[in-house]
Amino acid sequence: MKKHLFLFSFLVCAVAAGAQTVNIAVHPSQGTQKISRHIYGQFAEHLGTCIYGGLWVGEDSEIPNTQGYRTDVLEALKRLRIPNLRWPGGCFADEYHWMDGIGPRENRPKMSNNNWGGLIEDNSFGTHEFLNLCEILGCEPYVSANVGSGTVEELAKWVEYMTSDGDTPMANLRRQNGRDKAWKVHFIGVGNESWGCGGNMRPEYYADLYRRYSTYCRNYDGNRLFKIASGAGDYDLHWTETLMQQVGTRMNGISLHYYTVTGWHGPKGSATDFDAEDFYWTIGKCLDIENVIRQHIAVMDKYDKAKRVGLMVDEWGTWWEPEPGTQLFQQNTLRDAFVAALSLNVFHKYTDRIRMANIAQIVNVLQSMILTRGDKMVLTPTYYVFEMYRPHQDATFLPLDIDTPTRTVRDDRVVPVVDATASRDADGRIHLSLVNIDVDKAQRVRISLDEVKPVRISGTILTSKKITDLNTFEKPNRVKPEPFKGAKLAGGVVEVTLPAHAIVALEVE
Numbered sequence: 001m002k003k004h005l006f007l008f009s010f011l012v013c014a015v016a017a018g019a020q021t022v023n024i025a026v027h028p029s030q031g032t033q034k035i036s037r038h039i040y041g042q043f044a045e046h047l048g049t050c051i052y053g054g055l056w057v058g059e060d061s062e063i064p065n066t067q068g069y070r071t072d073v074l075e076a077l078k079r080l081r082i083p084n085l086r087w088p089g090g091c092f093a094d095e096y097h098w099m100d101g102i103g104p105r106e107n108r109p110k111m112s113n114n115n116w117g118g119l120i121e122d123n124s125f126g127t128h129e130f131l132n133l134c135e136i137l138g139c140e141p142y143v144s145a146n147v148g149s150g151t152v153e154e155l156a157k158w159v160e161y162m163t164s165d166g167d168t169p170m171a172n173l174r175r176q177n178g179r180d181k182a183w184k185v186h187f188i189g190v191g192n193e194s195w196g197c198g199g200n201m202r203p204e205y206y207a208d209l210y211r212r213y214s215t216y217c218r219n220y221d222g223n224r225l226f227k228i229a230s231g232a233g234d235y236d237l238h239w240t241e242t243l244m245q246q247v248g249t250r251m252n253g254i255s256l257h258y259y260t261v262t263g264w265h266g267p268k269g270s271a272t273d274f275d276a277e278d279f280y281w282t283i284g285k286c287l288d289i290e291n292v293i294r295q296h297i298a299v300m301d302k303y304d305k306a307k308r309v310g311l312m313v314d315e316w317g318t319w320w321e322p323e324p325g326t327q328l329f330q331q332n333t334l335r336d337a338f339v340a341a342l343s344l345n346v347f348h349k350y351t352d353r354i355r356m357a358n359i360a361q362i363v364n365v366l367q368s369m370i371l372t373r374g375d376k377m378v379l380t381p382t383y384y385v386f387e388m389y390r391p392h393q394d395a396t397f398l399p400l401d402i403d404t405p406t407r408t409v410r411d412d413r414v415v416p417v418v419d420a421t422a423s424r425d426a427d428g429r430i431h432l433s434l435v436n437i438d439v440d441k442a443q444r445v446r447i448s449l450d451e452v453k454p455v456r457i458s459g460t461i462l463t464s465k466k467i468t469d470l471n472t473f474e475k476p477n478r479v480k481p482e483p484f485k486g487a488k489l490a491g492g493v494v495e496v497t498l499p500a501h502a503i504v505a506l507e508v509e
Contacts (some may be wrong), residue, residue, distance in 0.1 A: 021499075023403040024447045027179030028430065033351040035423055037083040037393035039344070040386060041142065041358040043315060045090035046125075047116045048327035054372050055133065056123040056125045057400060059443030061301060066459045069133060072377045073370055076136055076397065080369065083393065084187060086142040086314055086358045087130050091197035092114040093189070093410065094148030101126020102177050110225045115197060116312060116327050123163070125357040127162065131183045140186050141315070142358070147191030147213055147230070156216035159188070159416045176382050184223055188354070190214050191230040193257065195239060198230060198315045202226030203242035204208055210247055228312050231255035240296050243456050244303040253310035253355060260286045260339050271320035272334060276439045278411065279335055279467050282318070283437050286339045289316070290346045297353050307389040317360045317367030326382065332380035333470040334479055334501065336367050337462060340385040341435050341503050345421040348397050359386075371473075378476040384462050388481060390406040390480035391431040395423035407437070418443050418498065430454075432506040436498045439467055443477045447494040447509070456509040459484030463502035481505075 044050055057063045057070055064071045083347070088096050092115055100109050101123040106125040134141040143162070147157045155421060160170035165182045189214050191200045194206045201209070214227050229247060231254040234241040243254055260282060261268050269278065293311070318339050318508040320330045340359065347354050361384070363370045404418040421436045430452065436443050461484040469479050484504055486497040499506060 015206075017478070021444045021446060022405070022422055024400055025449060026398050026400045026422045026430070026444060026449050027397050028424060028450055028452050030253060031396040031424055034399045035348050035351050035392050035397050036355055038140075038356040039347045039351075039354060040082070040389070041084040041086065041140075041314070041356050042082050042357040042359045042362040042364055042369070043086040043090070044088075044362045045360075045365065045407070046088050046092040046096070046113060046121060047090065048300070048329050049364045049372070050361050050368075051125050055372070056129060058124065066136070066456065067132070068129065069136065070372065070377070073372065074136060074275060076370055076383070076403075080383070080444050081135055081390060081393065082139040082427065083136055084140040084142050084356065084358070085137070086189070086363070087114075089144055089192055091193065093144035093192045094146050094150070096146055096148075097150065097154065098127055098161075099154075102161075102173075108381055119327070119400070128177065131162065131185070141183070142187035142189065142356075143185055144189040144192050145213070147194060147209060148197075150155045152213055154459040155213055159185075159225070163223040166221060168263055174178060179300075182221060183398060184192060186224070187226050187228060188217055188232065189228045189255065190217070190251075192255075193233065193496065194230040195233065195236065202247065203239045207243055207246035208379075212248060213220065215252060226252045226257055228253040228314070231257075231312070233257045234292060234294065237295055237299055238272055240299045244309070248303060249308050249310060253312040254300075255312045255314045256292070256311065257295075257315040258289045258292055259315070259317060259319045259360075268319055268321050270455070271318075271336075272470060274335065274468065278381070278469070279439060280400050280407060280409040280415070280437070281411070282335055283338060283342065284409040284411060284415050286342050286365055287346070287415055289343060290349075290411065293346065293350055293354070297350065299385050300353065307353055308402040311350070311353045312355060313357040315360045316357060318365055330366060331470050332367065332382050334381050334464050334467050336463075337381035337385045337479070338437060338501075340367070340382045341389070341433065342419055344385070344389055344392070345419055345435070347431065348392065348421045348423070351397050373473055376473045378471045378473055379480070380471060381462065381479045384481050385478070385503060388460055388462060388503070389433060391425055391505075392421070392423045392433070392509070393429065395425045398424055409473070410505065418445065428509075430508040432494075432497065432508065434498055434506070436500060436502050439501050442500055443498045445496040445498050447496065448492075449494070450506075453492045454489055454508045457487050457489055457506060459506040461486075461499070461502055463499055466469065467501050487489050
C-alpha cells in the first residue's frame with residue numbers, strides 16, 4: 001500500500017505544474033431524477049466460458065463452489081451489488097428451448113451452440129440454476145425468451161413454470177423438479193436482435209410477433225412482468241419508430257445495443273496492443289453512444305411523451321479481437337475501464353428514459369467483470385469501475401456544467417478531456433466521479449456545489465503507469481483502486497489535481 005501511495009503522490013507532484021484548469025458546477029437543488037440501479041445490470045450468455053467455467057462448475061468440481069457456482073466469483077459479484085442479470089442470451093436465446101434445461105441434469109439432452117462455434121452444451125445450467133443464482137446474488141432475473149425459433153406456447157409455459165404458484169401444469173412440473181415456491185421474475189425480453197441473429201426480421205413483422213408473443217406472457221400470483229421488446233442496434237431509427245408506432249405502450253421497454261467496436265465485419269483491433277491514438281479513437285467511439293441514445297429518445301418522445309416506455313441498453317461495451325483459440329475471451333485493460341466509466345456517465349444523464357443497461361458480459365467474454373482460468377480468478381479494471389460507481393445506484397442524479405478542454409480524434413469526433421457525473425445518496429452525501437482521458441497531462445479541477453458547503457471529502461483513484469496495463473492471473477493487482485489524496489476543500493469548493501489517464505471517485509459531506 002505504501003508503494004502505491006508513494007507512486008500516486010509522485011505522479012501528482014510531477015504533473016501538477018503543467019496541469020490545466022477545468023471548472024465544474026454541480027447543481028444539487030436541481031436534482032429530480034433517480035439513477036436506476038438497473039443501469040448497472042449484467043449479462044450472461046451461453047458463450048465461451050461465461051457460464052461453464054465462469055459462473056458454473058457443478059457441485060462435484062474440485063474448484064471451490066457453492067451449490068455448483070464458483071465461490072470466488074459469487075463473492076466478487078456480491079460486492080458489486082448486481083441489480084439484475086440477463087440470461088440466456090444474446091443470440092443463444094433464440095435457439096434455446098427451456099425444457100431441455102430442467103429436470104435431472106444427467107437426463108437433459110445436449111445441444112449444439114450454433115451461434116458460438118458449434119460447441120456442445122449439456123444443459124446442466126438451466127432455469128433452476130439461473131434463477132437460484134439470482135436469489136443468491138440478490139439480483140433480479142432478466143430472462144430473454146426465444147421468439148426466433150420458439151413458439152408462443154413454449155414461451156407461455158416457461159412464464160407459467162417460473163412464476164405460477166397455483167395448481168397449474170407447469171407449476172406442478174416445477175415442483176416435481178424440486179422447487180415448490182415460484183420465483184419472482186420481473187424482466188422478460190421478447191426476443192433478442194430480431195433484426196439479426198434472432199430471425200433476420202423486418203421491424204413491421206417483428207412488431208406483430210411482439211404483440212402476439214407478449215399477449216401470452218401472463219402475470220401469475222402477484223408477479224408482474226416488465227416486457228421488453230427487441231430493439232435496434234446503433235442508429236437503426238426506423239426499427240424504433242416502427243415499434244413505437246405499431247406496438248407503443250404494449251411494451252414496457254425497448255432494447256438498444258451499442259458496442260465500442262472498430263467494425264462488425266472486419267478486424268476489431270487488439271484488446272491489449274494499442275497506442276495513444278487508438279485509445280483516443282476508442283473514447284470517441286464510446287462517447288458516440290450519447291448521440292445514438294439522443295436520437296432514439298427523440299423518436300420515442302414523438303409517440304410517448306409521458307415516457308412510459310423505457311429504453312433498455314441491454315448490450316453495451318467493448319468488442320476486440322478474441323484471444324486465439326477462444327470464443328470472445330478478451331483481456332481488459334485500463335482503456336476498457338475508461339469506456340465503462342464514460343458510458344455510465346452518459347446513462348446517468350438520461351435517467352428519465354433509460355431504465356436499464358447491461359454490460360456484455362459478466363465473466364470471460366467481451367468487457368467482463370471477471371476472468372477465470374481453472375481455479376484462478378482475476379478482477380478486471382472494468383470490475384473496479386463498477387465498484388467505484390456503486391454509490392450512484394438509486395441515488396439522485398445531480399446536473400452539472402463542465403468547462404473542459406476538448407480533443408479531436410480520428411473520424412473528426414470531438415471529445416472532452418475531462419468528464420464527470422454526480423449524484424446524492426439517501427443519506428445526503430454527494431458522489432462525484434471524474435475521468436481524465438489525457439494520456440500524458442494532469443488536470444486541475446475546481447468543483448463548486450452551489451449552496452452546498454462541504455466539510456469533508458474522501459476519494460478513490462483507478463489508474464496505472466500505462467493505459468495498456470491490465471490484470472493477469474500471474475499479476476492480478478496491477479490495476480486496482482487506491483486511496484486518493486489529490487482533493488481538498490478550499491473556500492467552499494473542491495479542488496482536485498486529477499492525474500493523467502485516471503478515474504477518480506469522490507465522496508463529499
